Amino acid sequence: MAKGDPGVTARGKRATSRSKRPLADQPSSEPVQLLTPEGERIDSVVGQDGVEYRVDFTDDEYRGLYRDLVLVRKLDAEATALQRQGELGLWASLLGQEAAQVGSGRALRPQDMAFPTYREHGVLYCRGIDPIMPLGLFRGVDQGGWDPNEFKFNMYTIVIGAQTLHATGYAMGVTMDGRTGGEDGEAVIAYFGDGATSQGDVNEAFVWAGVFNAPLVFFCQNNQYAISEPLERQTRIPLYQRAAGFGFPGIRVDGNDVLASYAVTRQALDNARLGQGPSLIEAYTYRMGAHTTSDDPTRYRIASEVESWQAKDPIARMRAFLTRQQIADETFFAEVDEQAKRESVHLRERVLNMPNPEPVSMFDHVYPHGSAELDVQREQFSRYLESFEGSAH
Template identity: 50%
Template sequence: MSEPFDDATVRILSPEGTINATAASEPYLDRIRQAPDELWQTAFRNMTLARAFDREGTNLQRQGQLALYVPAEGQEGAQVGSALAARPQDTLFPSYREHAVGLTRGLDLVNVLALLRGCTNAGWDPATTQGFRNYVLVIASQTLHATGYAMGQRFDGNVGTGDLERDEATIVYFGDGATSQGDCNEALVFAKSFATPQVFFLQNNQWAISVPVRMQSPVPLYRRAHGFGMPGVQIDGNDVMASFAVTGHYLDEARAGNGPAFIEALTYRIGPHTTSDDPTKYRQREEEAFWRARCPIARLEAYLRAQGEDAAFFDDLQVEAADFAADLRRRTLALPEPQPLDMFAHAYATPNATIDQQRAEFVEFENSFQNDTTSGGQA
């Protein structure tokens, strides 16, 4: 398999773990030069923990403890790099595979497992996760949610003030399949028309379930942004440095009031689309091997070791990752069963007469069913 990248692709860290920046990376390199060494230690830790979570989640589903699991192995570099580029006041809208983004923003990942176990109808309170919003299963709908939110950030005057603690931006994550949905294209229209402080972050993992990206678009997806009048950049999505640098640049542009941008992160979904999928039916082993050799975690590890990182750092992290996964398993199995009335509790933030009526009708139905069961079904 040949390289999917060309001269226009931003890549800073090579698959071998050396700094070998492409010409397209030049506008973003100062951000890497100014980054502290501790940033890459944090990035490596977050990616390692996210992968441990991913494998534990898959195991839990295979053992019948989750209804479904959505793997993200292989996409850690794109997710962690972009999330580290965001500021605390920024808001991040995921789809349903952004586990590493949530981890980086402080989400307790047992919330993801609770959602997939059927113990919650929503997930978590974004106010407790540095603006990391809830997962969305309807393809591309989060692009509209994010664009509307970003319009509000501009209307509220939280853009272009020059105050680094106040100016806000929004990131929305979506996949290559989402670009074929009307919602995504409508979001791009509104974002440009209203100059939203927004980054559209496309994780092109090559497959929309069983449909390859080459069947969805005859041209690189980042070039679609130019038709909407906004910058479009393609990055090596398995290069955490490229993800951090390019996302940081365009988030700064967005907060300054310069409007939206579009980033296409070329990466790969190593596992199935979900645990209900069998990728061996439509993918070649050679393709998977090609991308495994470009693992985002392995290349950052090679870089850190070359910089003199002590072996104890990696050994300790492996122990931490195993403990992290075991703790998530324990807490997942201890999750309480959901109560039926919970579905009415958080439909609206304030009291709603229609919801109150539906709740009362449901209680009446439950009581009548229980009475009927108690009486043995006799009238």
């Protein structure tokens, strides 16, 4: 995507000329949507929070978003294939959730900090992290590998909902350090799924963030299933409405619409950095594949449901928009597909060439300055490994 900084509420000739539906004059109960499943561009819309949402991207930026979506999906598909072939121990696919992740990921400013779960491969990509980094974790050759401070993107969190507490504590520190109150301030975003909203950690994070007015955006990707549990087993009201009980605003966005995901997230982050406290975004989307590669979704959902969501595919609608507005042609789409293929093949080659770590290396980074007790354990483990030398095994 081009390095511009398009405003969420900027009024440009381009956006106006492409408007197909009138601006609503009252807040809607429907998810914020700026791009329909058919690729129809909506000029602006008023969300449940009464805020007017719109974007004004250049043609290059629109094409950049499409490129992001395609590349992220292809790399994710390659990781799934690697797991099926025994090269990864596990993989949590983002298939179907690309727009929520790319839109929110591109809405982050350089100084903002993100706390992911184990599925935010699209956000990771938008933060400039090498896509191979999480594959080392799931291949079992390292513990993740990137520097959270360098990329402003925390390590993947496997424990459901725990990262919301980490994000809340970090955001409270941002306030205490005086890094809010202006446009150059820092905001924090925490990602989690609909199932995590039933965890105590998430609700405790809501309490602390609300009470301490933390500069934090809670970004819930509601993909309709907490593994095999459907949303109706999780809540009796829309998830975004839960925010009111904790004293901060909530909003639902069409999570298959990359433009709306960007606009809503950018607005929420800017509010947070200006000292207006936390908010909750519910990105209403769908997990097209399995929860992880150890899951079989055919056991708990029907094919017709999946088909209905396929018609709302985030990449298909963006491509339809680019075609409709003559922003991109078949040559561009073919070039993007070829780039995605090249990068996925390269990723596969790099994964297969990952060196296996020496077993004793697991002691290397337990303590920053070493430990006498750990030295004893290392020595004992080394002797254990040496006992296998020369054996039939």
